[in-house]
Amino acid sequence: MRTAKPPVIQIRRVTKSYGHGDAVVHALRGPVTGGGEPLGVDLDVAEGDYVAVMGSSGSGKSTLMNILGCLDVPTSGRYLLDGTDVGHLDEGQLALVRNRKIGFVFQSFNLVPRTTALAQVELPLAYAGVRSAERRRRAMAALGLVGLADRAGHKPNQLSGGQQQRVAVARALVTAPAMLLADEPTGNLDIRSTEEVLGIIDGLNARGRTVVVITHEDEVALHAKRVLRLVDGAIVSDVRQAPVDGPPPALAAAGVVA
């Protein structure tokens, strides 16, 4: 066991609320005290884990995802990403954290329009200041990993939904981030593309990448090693489906061991 390693994500008593006074809405609140005060959400995610966060609309899972991805700041509480307290970082440093430590995969792909797949994948590297030749090499490697090396010159409108999402996955992993954060990655995909994308994510996790997937689909959750359920801004269940340092369940079941 590698329990000695610090968790990639450490969240302590994090709350997020919108509005003021009577109109205040707690999107994330955790357990509530007798007096109605939200205690906040606590969550640790270990390196190499594959976590699915489930919940219905309005359960706070997207808010959690935005906070985990440093796109939004919590109202209160502490968030340590890879040992760094991101609560004390300014905008520029947050941009750096997003660039180096987090790879995003969105439900709506969110590719940059009119830009070739290769340029898409090179983008985070460009922001990180990687040299052109090195950028190209790593981007091609990432595209190869998602099986799209032959589509490098295609623009988003020349790719299918599944291909676009695979480009997005390649873009997310090209910087070798500490964590891959996927928000409903298969929400807009058909069954075949869903399998393709999940297969790629499983493979990444099998190679040790920490993955957090936000989803409301049980089939997606089956791929995860650990499943969290959110209701009304609080974690109501935390089920482990497979050990942290083993292969993801889908690959284990198929008999493929990393």
Place this chain on the structure above:
Amino acid sequence: MLRFAVAGLAANKVRSALTMLGVLIGVASVILLLAVGNGSSVAVKDSITSLGTNALTVSSASSRGSATAAKKLTVEDAKALATAADAPSIKSVAPVVTTSGTALYGNVSYQPGQIVGTYPAYFETANLKVDKGDYFSADDVLNSRKVAVLGSTTATELFATEDPVGKRITIGGTPFTVVGVLRTKGSTGFNDPDDVVIAPLPTVQNAFTGFGSVNQILVQASSAESTTEAQADITRILMGTHAVKDATKVDFRISNQTSLLSARESTTRTFTVLLGAVAAISLLVGGIGITNIMLVTVTERTKEIGIRKALGAPRAVILGQFLAESTLLSVIGAGLGVLAGIVGSHFSVVGIKPVVIPESVLGAFGIAVAIGLFFGSYPANRAAALRPIDALRHE
């Protein structure tokens, strides 16, 4: 970054082109209108030198219709000026009579703008040069010979391509031999100085005006600096010949070409400033066009900005990208504007040949680029300041 900017602009070709057109018109109009203003003041300056900066015109004040019968200017006045021993500032004197009439050559009939009778000194004082033939001489004047020097317009009208020198023309029944043709001076405004026939004074007096008064006396000062001195000398001498005691009641006027024309020059300067102001406003409007289009672009691409921010784009990169786009718009627009302005200045506008001021080209280009930066910075800042979460949610 530049490649991104080009791609961004290329995505909306019509919109980019129209925005550039705004800047183009602004820059081109600054260059062109300033060139027109400058051209007209250059024309005025040319006409100052062409009239001779040393020239002073003495004319009778009686034409003003004053109650007292003013004494007209006469050849004697001119002689008094010419022979005055105590007036070293006066270099030469030429009495002038002007009249009009129809000139005939063969079966060609033409009415020149002016028929001038004068002395040979007139040519030098009025800065007239002969192109063909020669001036008439003092001897021609003394002998009242029927000779004439033609302005280039008159010569062309009467003789077309023929060489007029030595030919005989008839003006008002009197035959004249053409001895010379003047070099073209070019129009300075309302009257054509080349549309003229110049003949010896007594000849013209004999044939047309009679031996009475003269219209003007053209005096050449010894230098441009001594015109004021010459003016004082003329006043003193003519007060003597006209028996006027009171300097405020003189019956003649002395006008200095230089002062006359510098007044006109200041008018054209005002004109230039006015044109420049109008052009500057259109440049400003072009700049506002850039802001407008960039704001639309930022709104349209909010989601893209969000994606880039989620991928870790620093603020400076987003800022730079949109600034690059707006600056590119203005640079291309301004470049084309400079081109259009320079091409446009090759055509004369309402009779004025525009003269491009090099500073105005650099200035207009520089200001347009600065406007792109300045007016682009607001939308770019707005884009860069977007919170990634808000930008990503934007639909």
